[in-house]
Amino acid sequence: MKIAFSPCPNDTFVFHAWVHGLIPGAPKLNVTYADIDITNSLAASGSGLDLLKISYAALPWVLSDYTLLPCGGALGRGCGPLVLTLNKASRNLSPAVLAGRRIAVPSERSTAYLLFRLWAAAQVPGGVGEIVILPFHEIMPAVRDGLVDAGLVIHEARFTYPAYGLMQVVDLGSWWEDQTNLPLPLGAIIARRSLDLPAIVNWIRASVKYAWAHPKASQDYVLSHAQELSPEVVKAHIDLYVNEYTENLGEIGYQAVTTLLSRAAQAGLVPEVDWRTMTVIL
Template identity: 65%
Template sequence: MKLAFSPCPNDTFVFHAWTHGLIDGAPQLDVTYADIDKTNYWAMDLEGPEVMKISFAALPYVIDDYRLIPCGGALGRGCGPLVLTSGGNGSPENLVGKTVAVPSDKSTAYMLFRLWTSQKIPDGVGKIKVMPFHEIMPAVKEGRVDAGLVIHEARFTYIDYGLDLLVDLGDWWEEDTGFPIPLGAIIAKRSLGKKQELTEWIQSSVQYAWDKPDASMDYVMEHAQEMSTEVAKNHIDLYVNEFTGELGEKGYAAVESLLGRAAKEGLIPAFDMKKLRD
């Protein structure tokens, strides 16, 4: 079976057991490591593997062809995207007419940013510039862009770049809605079937990771893009939680809230919400 997920610590932690043949009855995997921006577009072009990790923000575009698997993803609290600036530029209004770098225009992070700017900056920012994630903080620091939208381990490292936090979009979302943030989703081609089997295999891999957290660390660090072990472990602690094990009613409600609100704002196409659960 072909599977694509990012090299980020949370994904390698979750899928370590399955990728290493440690789940009874699970098929052997052919793994592609790819940033979520790539898998988002693979899903939309129907060119990706049968199973992959994408952003929840991309799900409405592919929901007719892919089924949401209710585990293995990233959804939680205290783990939201950050908007960073340089030089203490601390007011949302200061972004009017400015250039903001983002890692993807089809990501949950960008969707949250658009919802936040709609509420806080009615006049909008000037220009959105899509950049590789690892280039954003240096670009903000060097003044090549006015602000940057960052995710994942940047939460722990932006201070090293001398950057300032304008807003934690996770805090804003949780205060505004009361829900955790839906970030990354595991999807499978509807033509594949096997929703129940996939759910069981992924949940077994997650449980193995929780039961033996040190077993995956060599694999995690092999793909951790030069981050320290401490940062990798913090990353895992933030993004692997109860919703990774099972989306559950609270998780589904959070997804429906985010995507429903985005559809109302015209940020994504309208779609049949019932397909999130079928």
Template identity: 70%
Template sequence: MNIAFSPCPNDTFIFHALTHGLVPGAPEFDVTFADIDITNHLAAAKEGPEVMKISYAALPWVLDDYALLPCGGALGRGCGPLVLTRSGIEGQGDPASLAGKRIAVPSERSTAYLLFRLWAAQNIPGGAGEIVVMPFDEIMPAVRDGRMDAGLVIHEARFTYQNYGLALMADMGNWWESDTGLPIPLGAIIVRRTADIDREALTGWIRNSVEYAWKHPEASREYVLSHAQEMSPEVAQAHINLYVNDFSADLGKDGYAAIEALLGRAAAEGLVPSFDLAALRS
């Protein structure tokens, strides 16, 4: 069985047991490490491994071919993407100052992007200005150096943006949670519908892998740090603490409600294709 997920600490922490023969009954998994923007496109092209982690924002394009699994992904509170600007600039902290400005984003098929566009529609007169897609690790330097007026950042940038002389304009997570009362849907685990595997069994194996990681955090430490991108052990652990939670083991009522709210709003704004929300559970 083939699986693709990112080298980020939350993913390597969750899938360590599954991919190291520590989950009873699970088959052997061949791992491909790929950032979520890559797996989004692989899924849309109907290519790549049978099991992948993609952005929830990409689901409307792939639900005919892939099923959403109720565990292994990333939802949470207090873990939203951030809109950053340079410290000390005029209008700092005022979303209206971004009208007509250049804003860097890590992807146009990401939850971060959907949250930003929904936030911008409410807070930036006339909506967002020019959107520039660039690798997430290049965004903060581009804002720092003045090549971009603002940047939408994800991952460990939450913990390091001050090192670039940047200031927080808005926390998309705080906005979303205050607006909806729901957690933020970030990364989804999907399986190809035609894959020769029992979906219920796969769900159980992934859930067992999450639970093993919680019970034996030391077992995955070397694996996590070996794949973390220039990240200290402290930052890697903060990353895990933020993104691995009860929703990683089971989406539950609030998890599904959050996904439906995000994608339903995005479809109404024309940001994603319209689709039957019932497909999220089938």
């Protein structure tokens, strides 16, 4: 079975057991490790992959071939994207500081960028300037080095950005939670509609449960893909992004997904989704 997910600690932690043949009855996985911008593109391009981790923002474009699975993804509270800029004592950090500015983002169809567009439309007078798409691990260096005026960051950047001399303009996750009182949907696991979806859900959930029961078992595998992150940052990353919604989206998780994508569709940012066509597995 062919799967693509990121080398980030939460993904490798979740799928470690399945990748290493520790889930009884689960087929062998052929893994493509790729940044979220690439997996979003793979899902939309007819790549032939069976399972992918993509941005929730990319979901409306792929639902003809894939469906959302209720496990394995990233959704939660206190884990939203951050907008960062250089740490200058005299800097005004109101949203207006971004007006007309050059902003780096991790993917055109990332949930982070979708959320940023919803926020900026209401908060940044006159709108932002040029949008530059960069791999997420290049964004903070680009802001630090003055190649862009600000950066939209995800993943473990919320733990490491002070080391780059950066400061926060806005925590988009907090903004979302204030607006909706819902957790923020970030990354989704999707599967081809033609597959045995209940079986795949069971295998993913078994892999998640194994990871929680044996956290040290995946340590070497996770660190080998963690782009030189310290063990402390890796643990913080996993603790934040692998949570109850990773095992089961549940009704609140599905409500968060439909709320985000419905608001985005109303703003003309994504195609409208006919939720009746969604295969819901709880």
